Amino acid sequence: MTTMTIAKAINEGLRTALTDHPKSLLMGEDIGALGGVYRVTDGLIGEFGPDRVVDTPLAESGIIGTAIGLALRGYTPVCEIQFDGFVFPGFNQITTQLAKIHSRSNGNLSVPVVIRIPYGGGIGSIEHHSESPEALFAHTAGLRIITPSNPHDAYWMIQQAVQCQDPVIVFEPKRRYWLKGEVDVEAPGRAGDPFEAHVLRTGTDATIVAYGPLVPVALAAANAAEEDGHSLEVIDLRSISPIDFDTVTASVQKTGRLIVAHEAPTFGGIGGEIAARISERAFHSLEAPVIRVGGFHMPYPVAKVEEDYLPDIDRILEALDRALSY
Amino acid sequence: MGTHLPSTEFDGTAVDDQREADAEAVMGEPPAQMVQLLGPDGKPGFDPVFTDYARKLTPEVLRGLYADMAAIRRFDVEATALQRQGQLALWVPLTGQEAAQIGSGRASQPQDYIFPTYREHGVALTRNVDLAELLRQFRGVSNGGWNPKDTNFHLYTLVLAAQTLHAVGYAMGIQRDQKLAAANAAGSGNPAAEPAAAVIAYFGDGASSEGDVHESMVFASSYNAPVVFFCQNNHWAISVPTEVQTKVPLSNRAKGYGFPGIRVDGNDVIAVHAVTEWALEHARQGKGPVLIEAFTYRVGAHTTADDPTKYRQAAEEDAWKAKDPLARLEKYLRSEGMADQEFFARVKADGDELAAYVRRTTHDLETPDIRTAFANTYAEAHPLVAEELAWFEEYSAGFAGEEPAEEPARQAVTAQASPKAGH
Ligand SMILES: Cc1ncc(C[n+]2csc(CCOP(=O)(O)OP(=O)(O)O)c2C)c(N)n1
Numbered sequence: 118m119t120t121m122t123i124a125k126a127i128n129e130g131l132r133t134a135l136t137d138h139p140k141s142l143l144m145g146e147d148i149g150a151l152g153g154v155y156r157v158t159d160g161l162i163g164e165f166g167p168d169r170v171v172d173t174p175l176a177e178s179g180i181i182g183t184a185i186g187l188a189l190r191g192y193t194p195v196c197e198i199q200f201d202g203f204v205f206p207g208f209n210q211i212t213t214q215l216a217k218i219h220s221r222s223n224g225n226l227s228v229p230v231v232i233r234i235p236y237g238g239g240i241g242s243i244e245h246h247s248e249s250p251e252a253l254f255a256h257t258a259g260l261r262i263i264t265p266s267n268p269h270d271a272y273w274m275i276q277q278a279v280q281c282q283d284p285v286i287v288f289e290p291k292r293r294y295w296l297k298g299e300v301d302v303e304a305p306g307r308a309g310d311p312f313e314a315h316v317l318r319t320g321t322d323a324t325i326v327a328y329g330p331l332v333p334v335a336l337a338a339a340n341a342a343e344e345d346g347h348s349l350e351v352i353d354l355r356s357i358s359p360i361d362f363d364t365v366t367a368s369v370q371k372t373g374r375l376i377v378a379h380e381a382p383t384f385g386g387i388g389g390e391i392a393a394r395i396s397e398r399a400f401h402s403l404e405a406p407v408i409r410v411g412g413f414h415m416p417y418p419v420a421k422v423e424e425d426y427l428p429d430i431d432r433i434l435e436a437l438d439r440a441l442s443y
Numbered sequence: 444m445g446t447h448l449p450s451t452e453f454d455g456t457a458v459d460d461q462r463e464a465d466a467e468a469v470m471g472e473p474p475a476q477m478v479q480l481l482g483p484d485g486k487p488g489f490d491p492v493f494t495d496y497a498r499k500l501t502p503e504v505l506r507g508l509y510a511d512m513a514a515i516r517r518f519d520v521e522a523t524a525l526q527r528q529g530q531l532a533l534w535v536p537l538t539g540q541e542a543a544q545i546g547s548g549r550a551s552q553p554q555d556y557i558f559p560t561y562r563e564h565g566v567a568l569t570r571n572v573d574l575a576e577l578l579r580q581f582r583g584v585s586n587g588g589w590n591p592k593d594t595n596f597h598l599y600t601l602v603l604a605a606q607t608l609h610a611v612g613y614a615m616g617i618q619r620d621q622k623l624a625a626a627n628a629a630g631s632g633n634p635a636a637e638p639a640a641a642v643i644a645y646f647g648d649g650a651s652s653e654g655d656v657h658e659s660m661v662f663a664s665s666y667n668a669p670v671v672f673f674c675q676n677n678h679w680a681i682s683v684p685t686e687v688q689t690k691v692p693l694s695n696r697a698k699g700y701g702f703p704g705i706r707v708d709g710n711d712v713i714a715v716h717a718v719t720e721w722a723l724e725h726a727r728q729g730k731g732p733v734l735i736e737a738f739t740y741r742v743g744a745h746t747t748a749d750d751p752t753k754y755r756q757a758a759e760e761d762a763w764k765a766k767d768p769l770a771r772l773e774k775y776l777r778s779e780g781m782a783d784q785e786f787f788a789r790v791k792a793d794g795d796e797l798a799a800y801v802r803r804t805t806h807d808l809e810t811p812d813i814r815t816a817f818a819n820t821y822a823e824a825h826p827l828v829a830e831e832l833a834w835f836e837e838y839s840a841g842f843a844g845e846e847p848a849e850e851p852a853r854q855a856v857t858a859q860a861s862p863k864a865g866h
Binding site for chain 2: 146147149150151152154172173174175176177178179202203205206241242243244245246383384413414415416418419420421422425426431432435
């Protein structure tokens with residue numbers, strides 16, 4: 118066991134992937150000498166050279182599109198998109214090409230491209246640096262989407278993404294890059310299946326499902342609720358596509374109440390999908406409607422008021438009050 | 444660390460042999476030479492086309508160009524200090540690029556419309572944007588900050604290259620307006636009153652790699668739109684040198700789209716003014732787009748979140764400081780007797796006054812209420828927004844009278860380490 122931050126864990130995970138998989142390579146803007154704007158690729162160009170750690174031209178469509186070509190040629194590119202808001206010039210390549218090549222080729226071709234996207238707010242940043250666009254990608258079949266919330270998962274999930282034959286988008290919770298935790302570099306342990314949800318805390322009165330940046334908030338809310346005498350179960354979803362509905366269903370069958378929390382706008386978000394599925398699967402277990410806690414239907418607001426926008430402990434507790442009031 | 448020196452573009456004034464050979468190999472002909480009308484030594488240069496434009500600049504105008512460059516540099520220093528003191532979330536410094544911005548901005552006419560990227564503080568000054576308003580975005584109280592209709596200076600754009608297409612579309616609108624005005628004038632017997640207008644689209648050498656720049660040039664060329672593409676080649680896209688974006692001078696790309704491309708010494712305010720004036724006239728006269736590549740240098744960091752020592756050498760920065768745009772115009776003004784000590788002292792005092800104004804007003808920039816974001820998401824009423832706002836009001840009312848300090852758990856989580864890197 119060693120302690121490291123999420124950023125460092127991804128860095129170590131990438132180092133291991135580059136060592137273990139000679140045909141893997143990193144591509145992105147500023148990932149070489151600078152080590153990426155978040156320094157996640159720090160030092161890797163020195164160890165693996167510019168053919169494996171490629172500072173690309175400033176062109177997201179170019180990055181994703183050429184990664185597809187490299188993948189068709191047997192390579193596993195890991196692309197870094199600098200910020201959530203800048204993935205969109207590459208959106209066309211991701212949704213119309215990357216996601217569909219396997220099915221269009223009747224399964225004959227695979228494009229194991231990994232796309233890393235730092236996402237989410239809470240860092241006092243300017244426009245286009247705080248968004249949570251995961252639902253836009255989850256709606257596209259053919260992509261897998263994961264989001265680690267702790268260093269151990271971060272270390273293993275990035276390597277599992279590299280090994281996956283499907284395209285994987287790794288949404289990295291940027292405000293948690295500096296979150297420290299234990300990493301077992303010897304064995305994945307619970308990190309085993311990257312598409313499986315984890316029950317982080319067991320409880321009996323309600324379930325909170327969160328992922329990525331909101332996992333620590335959900336845990337803190339559960340602690341606060343405990344002081345008020347409520348027992349909450351907290352699930353870290355970890356994978357947004359596919360979603361591990363079995364774990365969520367089992368929990369709801371026990372607790373009878375479900376709150377889903379994410380930073381992305383509530384409308385049309387992942388929370389809605391979870392609410393609908395759980396209503397179908399566990400209708401008779403539900404004591405209350407599934408309640409969603411998320412961002413508002415507005416462009417991510419300016420830094421000075423983002424606290425009003427981001428779901429926090431109070432917003433989750435308010436949702437809990439509503440769920441308990443039924 | 445710091446081992447990368449841009450090989451072919453290191454010497455900013457001359458097109459070197461390797462570059463010429465590279466360009467010739469690719470294009471079959473040598474690249475355009477760089478227009479320079481005022482050397483780093485403060486001595487005038489000559490150009491068969493643009494010297495005539497330089498001659499039109501009166502001593503008063505030249506002094507004004509100097510004063511603008513000095514003012515915006517002083518502003519830049521102040522904004523950087525404000526960021527260091529935590530008053531701004533981020534700052535994007537322009538030092539080194541004053542001539543490219545002031546020269547081009549001052550060459551525009553009020554009826555022209557400007558699409559900046561995010562570093563065009565000098566152009567903003569020439570368009571009379573209140574510099575305190577310009578800081579709103581960097582203070583995190585607005586995603587815009589000024590009303591573009593007041594100054595014909597559009598909002599900053601952070602998604603690189605997106606604005607180049609908007610610029611071409613706007614220029615296509617100008618073309619249509621001109622046709623309509625001409626038709627109306629023919630009908631009424633009165634000549635069209637509106638002066639011809641053009642558009643300038645600013646972008647960087649890094650952004651030139653984005654697909655949107657290519658598409659904008661295709662559209663501009665296809666429709667002969669009155670747009671001037673103004674690329675500030677400041678040699679670095681954060682940590683990536685220009686060589687990764689292009690092997691030939693960016694101005695040479697224009698040829699492939701079928702319109703003129705000019706490389707100008709971007710640290711020579713006289714040359715920049717001359718070529719931009721020429722290009723805008725060209726566009727306003729209906730002769731189509733022009734690409735200007737201003738060959739310049741970003742002297743400081745990319746933003747206040749950046750660390751240039753990780754990717755470039757001090758020797759390169761020093762070499763460029765020797766080409767400083769202010770120093771060379773100062774030498775020229777002094778040697779020609781166009782400005783005296785008193786003038787330079789006044790410019791300095793004005794700069795200090797501007798800095799004090801910006802410092803004062805920055806503190807007063809109002810933090811908006813999130814309700815304004817609810818109100819501004821759509822132009823017309825929207826039921827979902829109304830519903831969420833109603834929820835928010837009710838939720839907020841539940842905290843009425845509570846001190847924020849009563850929420851220790853909430854603070855503990857939200858105050859978690861905030862990143863120092865970024866952008
Ligand atoms: C589409 C997009 N991708 C990435 C970024 C992140 N980013 C911001 S500035 C920058 C470098 C831009 O370089 P350049 O175009 O040369 O302009 P400069 O900042 O040097 O003036 C990058 C990569 C962005 N803003 N937009």
